[in-house]
Amino acid sequence: MMKAMAKTRKLLLPAAMARAGWDFLAQRGDVQAVPFDINIPTAELHALLADVEGVALITTPFGEAEIQAGPRLRVVARHGVGYDMVDVAALTRHGIPLMVTGDANSPSVAELTLYFMLQFAKRGAQLNAMVREHRWTDRLSEELPVDLVGKTLLVVGFGRTGARLAKTCLTLGMMVCVYDPYVEPAGITSAGCVPERDLDAALPHADFVTIHCPKTTDTLGLFNAARLARMKPTAYLINTARGGIIDEPALYAALITGVIRGAGLDVFDREPPVRDDPLLALPNVVAAPHMAGVTKESFDRMSVAVATNLLSVLDGKPKAENVVNQEVLARR
Numbered sequence: 247m248m249k250a251m252a253k254t255r256k257l258l259l260p261a262a263m264a265r266a267g268w269d270f271l272a273q274r275g276d277v278q279a280v281p282f283d284i285n286i287p288t289a290e291l292h293a294l295l296a297d298v299e300g301v302a303l304i305t306t307p308f309g310e311a312e313i314q315a316g317p318r319l320r321v322v323a324r325h326g327v328g329y330d331m332v333d334v335a336a337l338t339r340h341g342i343p344l345m346v347t348g349d350a351n352s353p354s355v356a357e358l359t360l361y362f363m364l365q366f367a368k369r370g371a372q373l374n375a376m377v378r379e380h381r382w383t384d385r386l387s388e389e390l391p392v393d394l395v396g397k398t399l400l401v402v403g404f405g406r407t408g409a410r411l412a413k414t415c416l417t418l419g420m421m422v423c424v425y426d427p428y429v430e431p432a433g434i435t436s437a438g439c440v441p442e443r444d445l446d447a448a449l450p451h452a453d454f455v456t457i458h459c460p461k462t463t464d465t466l467g468l469f470n471a472a473r474l475a476r477m478k479p480t481a482y483l484i485n486t487a488r489g490g491i492i493d494e495p496a497l498y499a500a501l502i503t504g505v506i507r508g509a510g511l512d513v514f515d516r517e518p519p520v521r522d523d524p525l526l527a528l529p530n531v532v533a534a535p536h537m538a539g540v541t542k543e544s545f546d547r548m549s550v551a552v553a554t555n556l557l558s559v560l561d562g563k564p565k566a567e568n569v570v571n572q573e574v575l576a577r578r
Contacts, residue, residue, distance in 0.1 A: 255560055258294055258301040259552070260284050263325060267549025274557065295319065300556040309333035313340050321559035323552045325404075326351060326539055328488055330461045334571055341577050343559060344570040347551035351539035352406040355486050358538040359411050359456050362484045362510030365400075365532050366454075367392050369464050395419035400442070400452035402468075403459030403487065404429045410438050411456060423448055426459070449476040454484065461488035471496035484510035486538040489517060500526050501531065512538040 254276055259267070261281035271279045282294055284304050288311075295316035301308070304325045313319060313336055313407045322337060323345045337344050365371065368391045376384055399415050401408045404426040416438050423440040425448055431441035442448035445468075449455065455477065459465050469483065469492040477483065481576065483506055485492055494515050500506050508530035514523070517536055525531050539548075552567075558565045566575055 254278050255300075256280060256298045257556055257567070258282055258298045260302060260304045260325060262546040263552065264303065264549035266546040267553045270550050270553045270555075272468045277557070277560075291315075299560060302552045302556065303332065305331065307331045310336040313337065313342065318343060321345065321556055321564075323561050325345075325548050325552050328460065329570060330488060338571040339575055341574050343564055343574050344564070345555040345559075345568045346570060347548045347555070348568050349406040349410075350547035350551040351544040352410050354541045354544040355407045355458075355538040356411040356414060358512060358534065359407075359458075359484055359486045359510075360414060361491060362512075362532055363394065363454050363456075363482070366482045366508050366510070367394050367397075371529075371532075397421070397453040398423060399449055400425060400448055400455045402426070402445070402457045403441070404434060404437075404439075404454065405458060405487075408456075408458035409437060411458070423452065446473065446476055449473060450478065452481055453478065457483075457485040457491055459487055459491065460461075461490055465491050467491070467493050469493060469497070471499065474500040474505055480503055480507050482506065482508045482510065486512040487508075489513040489515040493569045494525060498528070501525075501528055508532070512536055 255409070256278045257271070258280050261283055268279060271277055280294065280298070282291065284306055286306070291306065292312065292315035295312060297318060299318050300321045300323065301316070301319065302323045302325055308322060308331070310333060319342060321343055322332065325331065325347065325442070327346045329344060329346065332344055334344055336409055369389065372388070374381060392418070394415070395418060399420045401412050401424045403421060404424045408424070412424065415422050422438070423442050424434045425442040425445045434441040440497055467490070471493065473494055483492070497509060501509060510532045511525065512534040513536050517528060526533060555568055564575060566572070569575060
């Protein structure tokens with residue numbers, strides 16, 4: 247008798263995903279990978295979801311309507327680690343795991359955060375302008391750069407990225423304090439850092455504050471006018487997590503009045519920001535277009551992680567460490 251052919255499972259993947267992920271999936275003869283544009287109209291997305299078992303997302307919103315459009319859906323995977331555009335509760339109700347890419351992009355996010363810190367400490371823009379504007383002789387008469395060694399960093403959120411940045415900055419000779427109410431102090435201490443249980447009490451001592459927590463109802467507007475006022479006037483605030491964690495009007499007011507020294511922003515409440523966003527007109531703001539986790543290497547790593555996550559569920563062995571809604575695993 248002829249051996250029965252393996253059933254083909256269909257996966258819906260963003261066309262922008264790196265080739266490494268597509269090549270990884272191509273090794274599986276039982277999987278059909280279908281590309282879609284990340285800006286696809288909702289009706290077209292719903293039509294594509296009709297017969298897929300897994301879908302990967304970059305920036306496409308996903309909720310109850312999409313679940314209803316995909317009756318065979320078994321897994322949703324984020325091409326990254328943030329999931330504020332995904333209705334996790336809806337997926338959980340339907341027993342569908344939401345998976346993220348683990349530490350695939352944490353090195354890249356940590357590096358961009360450090361880049362912001364160095365830009366401010368070493369006065370990168372100002373020194374570059376001195377050379378280009380033939381003001382070489384001004385180099386000692388204007389404000390001098392500062393060292394990171396001996397400065398205090400407050401890391402808000404001690405996940406993969408926050409922990410990686412902390413390790414790097416300890417090597418640079420900084421004192422690293424950590425605020426994360428979901429991590430036991432012993433775990434922070436064992437990493438060589440100082441645990442902080444009160445964010446308000448920790449802010450006045452930090453020279454740099456970096457944000458690495460998810461955007462949730464608890465962290466929305468976490469850095470409001472009152473919190474910014476507790477920071478040093480010489481301090482810098484850096485956000486490579488999600489827009490909305492910082493109250494942007496309050497940040498603008500703090501920056502123009504000298505409440506804090508500067509801000510590094512990879513993310514904004516509205517993306518892309520409006521053309522006349524007042525923050526972008528300030529010389530003490532360094533910005534990037536939500537690119538902290540996007541490098542050639544991280545895109546390759548994330549694409550393979552996405553493929554691995556999807557296949558793990560299809561094969562009946564979900565990578566539990568990458569599942570956001572862990573409660574669905576108990577039902578499987």
